[in-house]
Amino acid sequence: MEYRKFDKLNIKPSLLGFGTMRLPIKKNNTIDVFKTKALFKKAIKSGITYFDTAFPYHNETSEIVVGKILSKYKRESFILTSKLPVWKIKKEEQILEYFNTQLKKLRTPYLDIYLLHAINKESYLAIKSLNVFNYLTKLKNEGKIRYIGFSFHGSSSDFEYILNDGLKYWDVVQIQLNYMDIDHQQGVDGYRLLEKHNIPVIIMEPVKGGSLSKLPENISSILNTHNWSNSSWAFRYLFQYKNILTILSGMTTMDQLKDNLNTFNDNYLWNYSDEETISKVRELLKQRIYVPCTGCGYCMPCPKGVNIKAIFSRYNEMYMYERCTPYDIECLNEYKIDNCVKCGLCLKKCPQSIDIYNIIDQIKNKTIKN
Numbered sequence: 608m609e610y611r612k613f614d615k616l617n618i619k620p621s622l623l624g625f626g627t628m629r630l631p632i633k634k635n636n637t638i639d640v641f642k643t644k645a646l647f648k649k650a651i652k653s654g655i656t657y658f659d660t661a662f663p664y665h666n667e668t669s670e671i672v673v674g675k676i677l678s679k680y681k682r683e684s685f686i687l688t689s690k691l692p693v694w695k696i697k698k699e700e701q702i703l704e705y706f707n708t709q710l711k712k713l714r715t716p717y718l719d720i721y722l723l724h725a726i727n728k729e730s731y732l733a734i735k736s737l738n739v740f741n742y743l744t745k746l747k748n749e750g751k752i753r754y755i756g757f758s759f760h761g762s763s764s765d766f767e768y769i770l771n772d773g774l775k776y777w778d779v780v781q782i783q784l785n786y787m788d789i790d791h792q793q794g795v796d797g798y799r800l801l802e803k804h805n806i807p808v809i810i811m812e813p814v815k816g817g818s819l820s821k822l823p824e825n826i827s828s829i830l831n832t833h834n835w836s837n838s839s840w841a842f843r844y845l846f847q848y849k850n851i852l853t854i855l856s857g858m859t860t861m862d863q864l865k866d867n868l869n870t871f872n873d874n875y876l877w878n879y880s881d882e883e884t885i886s887k888v889r890e891l892l893k894q895r896i897y898v899p900c901t902g903c904g905y906c907m908p909c910p911k912g913v914n915i916k917a918i919f920s921r922y923n924e925m926y927m928y929e930r931c932t933p934y935d936i937e938c939l940n941e942y943k944i945d946n947c948v949k950c951g952l953c954l955k956k957c958p959q960s961i962d963i964y965n966i967i968d969q970i971k972n973k974t975i976k977n
């Protein structure tokens with residue numbers, strides 16, 4: 608297991624970090640504490656020292672379970688990260704209220720890393736206007752937070768803005784990066800920017816929510832040049848980025864944990880031919896695009912509130928990875944896929960001449976109605 612040291616941080620976490628958004632669950636949808644305990648025990652014994660959680664995970668119970676299990680271990684033996692749920696904060700006094708609640712749930716006197724959770728420019732400006740930096744600095748001075756950062760989901764321009772605007776505060780930044788998302792959100796350019804500013808990076812979604820673990824058969828077979836799992840390929844691709852502090856994996860089963868440990872304990876050096884293999888996979892996946900939507904947004908707003916570009920983007924991913932999860936369906940519903948009344952207003956505005964409402968119908972038939 609690799610432990611990377613960065614000048615500006617006085618922590619040296621394991622390169623494999625344990626994400627706790629996808630803990631094992633029981634039939635009633637609550638976290639299976641027994642199985643989670645076993646996973647944590649094996650993880651800690653195998654050298655994993657980094658644990659990541661957040662207020663909303665598992666219906667706001669992830670922090671409770673993580674706190675309960677980790678309280679049996681010496682506090683200095685692990686690095687614990689949680690996040691401020693910025694979308695819940697309407698008044699500035701709530702910042703400390705949430706933080707203190709989180710400390711209590713996690714049964715810890717301090718957090719090693721505290722991130723503004725899943726911000727974009729809009730939510731960043733909103734939380735900044737509530738003096739969040741004053742509170743975070745105060746908590747840092749009191750020893751209740753060691754390092755401050757943000758986790759990001761937004762456009763590359765939002766990313767640059769947030770990074771530069773709060774530059775003196777950011778100790779770490781958490782971004783989504785994997786071999787398919789090199790141009791998505793902040794992409795690799797955003798990673799390079801962090802590298803330039805000497806800010807260590809935490810990676811989330813290294814296997815794109817599991818999509819890169821279960822590739823369509825004809826694509827998966829390209830990855831037979833090594834005896835590695837599809838997930839292992841995705842992690843290894845990231846090892847070349849030396850400014851990464853830790854790579855989060857939301858592990859649910861012991862098999863996943865063992866597979867990850869094999870990957871992270873292997874000293875194999877990624878080479879040009881591996882890079883070529885991944886490029887082939889990337890190109891083949893990209894060819895599986897169902898709607899040629901560029902995401903320009905000219906067709907919107909729809910008078911019925913249909914989020915056309917979000918529907919097309921979500922469905923393209925589902926089609927690409929042959930996936931249709933309950934979360935995908937939840938998203939399509941949230942984008943108001945059912946609201947389309949076929950008024951045709953959007954058709955005239957689409958520069959790609961996409962048959963918008965018929966395609967929305969097709970997507971509904973293939974997903975929601977099944």
Ligand code: SF4
Nearest residue numbers: 909947948950951953
């Ligand atoms: S056709 Fe449907 S999606 Fe397009 S503008 Fe009308 S209601 Fe909205």
Ligand code: SF4
Nearest residue numbers: 900901903904906957
């Ligand atoms: S105008 Fe066309 S290409 Fe642009 S977002 Fe709408 S559907 Fe996609």
